[in-house]
Amino acid sequence: MARDSGRRALYLNSEIMNIRKLQHNARDFLEKALSEQEKAFLEHDEALLKSEAQKKDLRKQLEESEAQNKELKKKLEQSVAQNKVLTQRERQLQQRNNSIMFEKKKADEKVLLLSEEHKREKNELLKTIIELEKQLDAKHTFVLEIERIRGALLLMKQMHEDGDLKGQKKMNKIQEVLKKKEEDLTMVELIVKEWTSNDEIQEARKELIIGLWDSTNQAFIHVKRMGVDINPFQSATSRRFLKKDLSWHPFKIIVDEVGNAKEIIDVEDATLNSVKNKLGDEFYKFVTTALVKVNEDENGNVNQNDPFYRHIRPVMWDYKRGMRATVRDVCFYAMEWWK
Secondary structure (H helix, E strand, C coil), X not given: CHHXXXXXXXXXXXXXXXXXXXXXXXXXXXXXXXXXXXXXXXXXXXXXXXXXXXXXXXXXXXXXXXXXXXXXXXXXHHHHHHHHHHHHHHHHHHHHHHHHHHXXXXXXXXXXXXXXXXXXXXXXXXXXXXXXXXXXXXXXXXXXXXXHHHHHHHHHHHHCCCCCHHHHHHHHHHXXXXXXXXXXXXXXXXXXXXXXXXXXXXXXXXXXXXXXXXXXXXXXXXXXXXXXXXXXXXXXXXXXXXCCCCCCCCEEEEECCCCCEEEEECCCCHHHHHHHHHHCHHHHHHHHHHHHHHCECCCCCECCCCCCCCCCEEEEEECCCCXXXXXXXXXXXXXXXXX
16 A cells, blocks of 8 residues: 555656646747747847838839939930920021022022123123224224325326326326225214224113113103013922023024024924923013013124123113113103103
């Protein structure tokens, strides 16, 4: 009995020790678990705080990025606006440059025409001077020859005062030669006078044109530029006809019934027909009328010897009769106007 009690006591002690050991292990495990859990909580809190900080940083970066995007968008809009302004300015400058180049081209053409006109007038003046010098030399030669013949005739008259028939015939022959020389001298003087008068008339014509050019009254005699007025169809033709054909000659020669040659418009000319087909009858009539008028000289006659006679030039024009005004017409008009 006692032995059983001892065994039971040992067993109970052993169980108690096991229970205590289990309790100790359980407590250690629980403490360890709690410690690990607390550590996990701390790590979680730390990670959460870190995550919040990262979120805050990311939010700040996002706000900064949005601000930068907004600033970039604003700069982009400003750049687009500036680019638009610059493009418009460049277009305006290009148009202005084109206008300047066009005006320069017109000025160069005008200078070229004026230079050619000046050269033509200079050549005409030189030709006139040379011709006058020739005529004056001829006149001087005729005068000397006439004086020589007159002297010889006077000497023969003194030598043959006795009525020698042979001497009389010789004097008659010399008188005929003298008469012919005097007629030639008169002809030369008339030619010189005609040249001088023609120069004076041309100078008077130029002065009348200059005087009428700035006139503001509503007179029927005024200055008109002979040639094609480019304003009505410059824009229509500038893109089609970029270069001038200096060899273009839309005229042909015909002979009338009495055998007189006359220059008229060639109705079969390809360029004129092209103008008629593309721009209409009105422009065709306008161009052909201008060509006919420019083809005439100052007196209304066709002049083919002057290489510049078809250039546009100012002339005195009678708008009432639709024809050129002569110097006489302008002088008559000026006298009536002064009255």
